[in-house]
Amino acid sequence: MAGFFSRPIFLRCKKLIFKGFLFYIYGMKRFLLFFLFLIHSNLNAQIFDSNGKFNYLRIFVDTDDFEADYLDNLESSLEHIYQDSLRFMIINDLGYYYHTRNLHKSLEIINRGLEEVREAENNIWEGRMQVSQGAILLRLEDLDYAELVLLSAQEKMPEKESWLLLTNLGYVYERRGDLSKAFEYATQTLQLGEKYKDKKAMAMAYSDMSNLFWKQGRFDKGVEYGLKSLALFEQRGLLDLDFDFTLHVLGNNLVELKRYEEALLYFQRSAIIGEKYGFYNNLSDTYIALSALYNQIGDFENAEESGKEALKYAELLENDFMVVRSLLCLGKMKNEQKDFESAKLYLERSIRTATDDFGDIYYLGRIYQELSKAYEGTNNINKSLEAHKKFHELTQQVFNSEADQRIAQLQTEMEVNQKENTISLQMEKLKQQATIQVFTLILTGLMIFFLFFLYRVFIRRKKYSLLLEKQNKEKEFLLKEIHHRVKNNLETISSLLSLQTAQINNQELQNIMIESQNRVQSMGMIHQNLYQGENMTAIEMKQYFRNLAKYVIDSFDATERVTFDCAMDSLELDVDRAIPIGLIVNELITNSLKYAFPHNSQGKITITFSETDSHLLLKVCDNGVGFDKDKGIKGTGFGSQLVDLLTKQLDGNMTLITTKGTEVFFEFQIGKAA
Known part of the structure; x- marks a missing residue:
């Protein structure tokens, strides 16, 4: 086996x-x-492992707690991520935020990501990556292709997420100089943000409007909308690319209003954020704006330094649009210095960089405007006039009456819509308040009714309690009166026995009558304690024993020679037990007085009484001559018979000890009285 x-x-x-x-x-x-993965990743802020599964804190969505190398860390971690949705998210974020440093690398990452999502047939992620692709293409000045890509993404994106797509379509039209169309997209972004309570979308819309108002020359409005945007960004609590951009847009408007100190604070804050996260495009924008600020206040040294910083970051980014604008700001600065030859060199280089395909008509017009001034300064009037005509032509394309009217109309519609929304919200609040008031009144009425009901119940209960209290007092009074009458009747019997005893000449009969009288008196004392005390159902035994012993000793005229000691704590006992125990004690004290102390000798009688969990323990002893069992019972023996009967009645046991005097010990079971 x-x-x-x-x-x-x-x-x-x-x-x-x-x-x-x-x-x-x-x-x-x-x-x-x-x-x-741990070696190559910034686990503190971006990607971490949880139970063998990678989790990703999205940059500028879930956290901004990282340094300028965050893109390098994100890129190095990508080769270890194989989960589709997580991988697509990281590729998209990596590609989108790389456009702030290297547009060509950014486009390469997104194109590689698009290949992966198309192979996985994931339409939603394809749409998201196309939005990032469109954002990169428009910054590469490929505006037509950018528009096609964004429109293709529109049918794949959920409406809730489409605000970034609309924002970038607005940028396409802004670059083309169609400011009214750009404003339309900004308005749609705002409506979408309000619909889904998306603060980032609303902040972006207000930021873009602020920038468009700046280009229109409506700087007060630009400041108003810029502040609205910053307030929403700050509620999100994240420092990101768009927050950084809004700081310098607001600064641009403040510069034009000659509020230079305020503008400088916003530019400096924007530069700090840009340096921290490597936002080269925003840094170039901010230094262009700083150059314009210093130029206006006549600080040409800082203006030139800022312009060169702007050019440096534009060239790092390999972004011709930013290079063109940086050269423009340097040319404008040289014009202000009256250094027209240097200005001409910067501006001609700007025109060459822009080429004929340059999409942003607004900035192209400003280049020709400054170039006209530079030619005029070098006495080249013909070229100056030619450049000025070009400037006028381009300006007319951007700032025409139709575009101005359209923007004004859109602004009015937007503000009216916002006011209507505000009124609707206020009306809704009023309705809610009215509902709350009605509910409060109903609740108050119910509470009053309930309180009144409780009050009525309380009054009735109080009356009933008073009636019960009165009845209890009456019953207590009647019970005390009964005990008083029983006590009086027993005293009457005792008195009759006393009178009868006085007429008897036989000493033995007299003793019998005195004993009977004492028995009656012991029961009378029980009823006396009941009607005089507060407790109508129990007797305090220590005081009762003292009173009983005093009475019995007095009846035998032995007060001077026999002492009594009650060695016990205070103990209450119900009537059913107190009466038979009182009779037992009466018989034992009587026997001690009759037989323990012959020839009127001195003596002492002691009683102890205590209670345990289930027994009552009674001991009555004297220091007399003791009891001689051989001689038998003295007298009639009735007392001994009575004690024996009462002990059995209480389901007790009796023990007699005669070594030193006489000691009788009883043990009664609790709860078994007859």
């Missing part, structure tokens, strides 16, 4: 060992990959 099973078991063991080895190799591979 053993030989039959040995080979299959061996083969199974080999298979198990081999599988275990494979799992080990797989686990080690996963560990090594993760270890390499």
Whole structure:
């Protein structure tokens, strides 16, 4: 039998060992990959491992807690990410934010990402990446292709996410000089943001409007909308590319209003953010704006330094649009210095860089405007006139009455729509307040009714309680009166017995009558304590024993020679037990007085009484001559019979000890009184 099973078991063991080895190799591979990932990734802010699964804190969405190398870290981590949705998200973010540093690399990353999402047939991520692709293309001045890509993405994107697509379509038309169309897209972005309560979308819309108002020369409006945008960005609590851009847009408007100190603060803040995260395009924009500011206040040294910084970042970005604008700001600065030859060199280089395909008519017009001034300064009147005509022609394309009217109309419609929304919100709030007021009134009425009901119940209960209290007092009074009358009746019986005893000459009969009188008195004392005390159902036994002993000792005229000690704590006992125990104690004290102290000798009687969990313990003893069992019971023996009967009635046991005087010990079970 053993030989039959040995080979299959061996083969199974080999298979198990081999599988275990494979799992080990797989686990080690996963560990090594993760270890390499840890080395190359910024885990504090971007990607981290949770139970073997990578999680990604999106840059400028979930966190901004990283340094300028965040794109390098994100790129190095990408080779270890294989989960489709996470990988697509990282590629898209990487490509989009690389456009702030290197437009060509940014486009290369997005194109590679588009190949992956198309192979995976993921339309939504294809649309998202096309939006990033369009944003890069328009910054490369390929405006027509950018528009086609963005329009293609529009049918793939969920409406809630399409605000960035609309924003970039607005940029396309802004670059073309169609400011009214750009304003339309900004308005659509704002409406979308309001619809989905998206603060980023609303902030972007206000930022773009601020920039468009600046280009129109409506600087007060530009400041108003720029401040609206910043307020929304700050509510998000993230420093990102668009927040940075809005700071310098607001600064541009303030410069034109000659509020230079305020503008300088916004530009400096924008530069700090741009330096931290490597936003080369924004840095170039900001330094262009700083150059214009210093130029206006006559600080040409800082103006030139800022213009060269702008050119440096534009060239790092390889963005001809930013290079053109940087050269323009340097040319304008040289014109202000009256250095027309240098101005001409910068401006002619700007025109060459722009080429004939340059899409932004607004900036192209400003280049020709400054070039006209430079030619005029070098006395080249013909070229100056030619450049001025070109400037006028381009300006007419951007700032025509039809475009101005369209922007004004859109602005009016937007403001009316916002006011209508505000009125609707106020009306809704008023309706809510009215509903709350009605509800409050109803609730108050119900509360008043409920309180009134409770008050009525309280009054009725109070009356009932007073009635019960009165009845209890009446019953208590009647019960006390009964106990008082019983006590009086027992005293009457005791008195009758006393009168009868006085007429008897036989000493033995007199003793019997006195004992009977004491028994009646012991019961009378019980009822006296009940009607005089506060508790109508229980007797305090210590005081009762003292009173009983005093009475019995007095009846035998033994006060001077016999002392009594009640060595016990205060203890209450119900009537059913108190009466038979009182009779027992009466009999034992009486026996001690009759027999323990012959010839009127001195003596002492002691009682102890206590209660345990289930028993009552009573001990009555004297220091007399003791009880001689051999001589038998003295007298009639009635007292002994009575004690025995009462002990049985209480389901107790009696023990007699006669070594030193006489000691009688009783043990009664609690709860078994007759």
